[in-house]
Amino acid sequence: MISLDEAVTARLETHGERFEVLVDPDAALEMKRGEFEGDLEDVIAARDVFENASRGDRPAEEALEEVFGTTDPLEIIPEVIDRGEIQITAEQRAEMQERKERKLINIISRNAINPQMDDAPHPPERIENALEEAGFTVDPMETAESQVDEALEALRPVIPIRFEEVTVAVQLPPDYAGSGQAKIREFGELDSEEWQADGSWVGVLTFPAGMQNDFYDLVNEVSEGEGETQIIKEKGELDTR
Missing domain, CATH: 3.30.1250.10 (Ribosome maturation protein SBDS, N-terminal domain)
Structure with a gap:
């Protein structure tokens, strides 16, 4: 409770x-x-x-x-x-609105890229400032997820932004495959996986392009830098509906 x-x-x-x-x-x-x-x-x-x-x-x-x-x-x-x-009181409404706004900004920042800057992610501060410039107001009575599309429409005249996803193959050496694959497979949508004869693990995952750096950091963390990654599918626009 x-x-x-x-x-x-x-x-x-x-x-x-x-x-x-x-x-x-x-x-x-x-x-x-x-x-x-x-x-x-x-x-x-x-x-x-x-x-x-x-x-x-x-x-x-x-x-x-x-x-x-x-x-x-x-x-x-x-x-x-x-x-x-x-x-809800005015104070409670304001608190809910702030909480939903932070979540919305986090969702957009982790999923969106800047197509004019080598598909680099947009930092949260840039998203927050752009939403303010666009005059977008978060509805505290709706989920943050349900407001993503509307927020993107408001952001596009202000900053170059696009939701995209990328498919990456990752291979973990035998010494790290057991524990490492459990964390890797939770990062995005696991398209396929295969255990190799030597005990290594190969997985193919699709996730938002803006999260690539986080993914590579995770691979390095669970494999002590010995894991290998390769983009196997070019970025495609991510359906946010």
Whole structure:
């Protein structure tokens, strides 16, 4: 469960009654969109349903039975989140917006390249400044991922930018293949892999072009500089939808 200090109120008004639950705003919004994959315990700050959460008042059991057909809070809470509204203060909205903005900038910085500078990645500071210049405002009630396409459209008149992906083959020597391949395969989409007769491992991965330096650093780290890489497919535009 989250702390009460971090929680906001999800409120459902129906049948002349008001029902409130205390939730994590981001997780509750994901649950409303059907995108949340965690446990209910990760969403809530209390296993309780209130008539007025700020005062700690609880609704009558008869009202719970009439509206939800149960008095079990763990069955009622998801319905309040799904059917109700997430109540956030101006301060909480600003905090959510800042958090989503940082995540959006990180996504773009790690995935995008500058086609006018030898496909070099854009540093986060450049993305942040360009978004500000473009007048783009992050919606705190939507996921950062869902706003990437709109942000890119706003950025293109300001800076040269493109989302691309690259396919790279990597070979790890026998002494590093066992533990190293487990970390390498998590970096991107593993297209294929093969164990060689000498115990070495060869994998082919596709990942955002802006992450090439991170990938090469990882290969060097897990193989103590003895791993080999080779680009086997030229960069292609990455579908961000």
